[in-house]
Amino acid sequence: MLLTHIRKVLRRPLASYPLSEGVTNLPSMPIRDLRALEFSQRIADPLLVIDVQRRSFGADKDCTILTLGNATGRIESAPFWGAEQAAVAGVAAGDVGQVIGEVAEYRGKRQLKVTSFRVLPRDSVDYAGLMPSIGDIEPFWKRLDQWREDIAGPRLKAVLALFFDDPDFRQQFEQCPASPMGHHAQLGGLLKHVWEVAHIGRSIAASSGADRDLVVAGALLHDIGKVESYRWNGVFGYTDRGRLHGHVVLGSLMLDRRLREAPEPVCTDTEEMILQHLILSHHGRTELGAAVPPMTLEAEVLHYADNASAKSASMADALGDSENFTGDELVSSRSIWQLDKRRAWRGQSDWGAPGP
Numbered sequence: 001m002l003l004t005h006i007r008k009v010l011r012r013p014l015a016s017y018p019l020s021e022g023v024t025n026l027p028s029m030p031i032r033d034l035r036a037l038e039f040s041q042r043i044a045d046p047l048l049v050i051d052v053q054r055r056s057f058g059a060d061k062d063c064t065i066l067t068l069g070n071a072t073g074r075i076e077s078a079p080f081w082g083a084e085q086a087a088v089a090g091v092a093a094g095d096v097g098q099v100i101g102e103v104a105e106y107r108g109k110r111q112l113k114v115t116s117f118r119v120l121p122r123d124s125v126d127y128a129g130l131m132p133s134i135g136d137i138e139p140f141w142k143r144l145d146q147w148r149e150d151i152a153g154p155r156l157k158a159v160l161a162l163f164f165d166d167p168d169f170r171q172q173f174e175q176c177p178a179s180p181m182g183h184h185a186q187l188g189g190l191l192k193h194v195w196e197v198a199h200i201g202r203s204i205a206a207s208s209g210a211d212r213d214l215v216v217a218g219a220l221l222h223d224i225g226k227v228e229s230y231r232w233n234g235v236f237g238y239t240d241r242g243r244l245h246g247h248v249v250l251g252s253l254m255l256d257r258r259l260r261e262a263p264e265p266v267c268t269d270t271e272e273m274i275l276q277h278l279i280l281s282h283h284g285r286t287e288l289g290a291a292v293p294p295m296t297l298e299a300e301v302l303h304y305a306d307n308a309s310a311k312s313a314s315m316a317d318a319l320g321d322s323e324n325f326t327g328d329e330l331v332s333s334r335s336i337w338q339l340d341k342r343r344a345w346r347g348q349s350d351w352g353a354p355g356p
């Protein structure tokens with residue numbers, strides 16, 4: 001039921017969303033931009049519970065803090081202290097609450113002082129405005145399917161078809177986020193990330209002499225394991241397999257399984273080894289989750305294309321998140337884990353020219 005609804009969300013053409021600053025995937029229902037909330041502002045909105053933290057500071061000093069969000073962003077609640085916690089007892093990540101509250105200030109940051117929280121029945125919830133999504137998926141599929149079609153080698157094409165001609169796999173792939181909290185943490189984020197990796201990889205291949213078709217195949221296959229590693233049923237998170245095996249290993253196993261299940265050999269043993277190497281090495285270094293470092297030109301290109309997509313998306317997200325900055329400060333007030341604990345600078349210039 002929920003996944004069917006998510007599919008409808010992703011199918012909705014981008015043009016049907018009332019676009020607002022920096023957000024390209026807002027649904028047609030009115031939705032409050034959480035990034036634009038001001039101190040003392042009152043709200044009464046349905047919000048998704050992204051996280052529930054229960055903290056204890058000693059006897060009779062327990063509190064609960066909710067992280068609440070919608071497609072535009074997130075905000076933490078002020079702590080529910082002591083008996084106030086009864087109002088949110090049993091509330092879990094993935095629930096949606098009708099929230100009434102006022103934006104308060106704590107150490108220069110916004111937090112929501114919740115005065116009323118009522119959990120809404122799941123089947124009454126319109127998740128369209130609550131989970132971040134990439135919006136219309138069709139342009140991404142169109143380009144990726146075209147690049148797949150352009151591949152010259154029939155065996156390489158046939159391996160990709162084992163996944164990308166399978167409607168069930170496509171549905172999972174187009175819904176899956178590229179990460180639960182990092183880069184492209186959106187419904188459809190994996191599809192967009194893979195489109196970026198293929199796009200960047202093709203460019204590097206053109207200038208480096210790498211086999212462009214193999215780079216495209218690597219882009220399409222490198223993160224297939226994420227569809228088994230992540231869940232997106234109301235909130236983004238990990239599956240047990242994702243936690244225990246990780247998406248690199250799961251992707252390798254998925255490729256192995258599909259090749260074994262094919263009625264006839266789809267490619268040679270050497271070709272299978274080359275494709276497995278692309279999946280297993282795409283994180284670049286073993287301390288970053290790669291089983292082996294890249295040892296082919298195409299694996300090297302794939303690794304840097306993957307990183308370019310992930311890091312540039314994370315930088316753009318960090319600069320667009322007002323929670324990272326205090327007042328008018330240009331340098332972020334905190335180190336950002338998605339950027340390997342770097343800070344970000346949001347200054348800019350028009351360079352003196354109005355433009356054409």
Ligand SMILES: [Fe+2]
Nearest residue numbers: 222223247282
């Ligand atoms: Fe990956």
Ligand SMILES: [Fe+2]
Nearest residue numbers: 193222223306
């Ligand atoms: Fe990736």
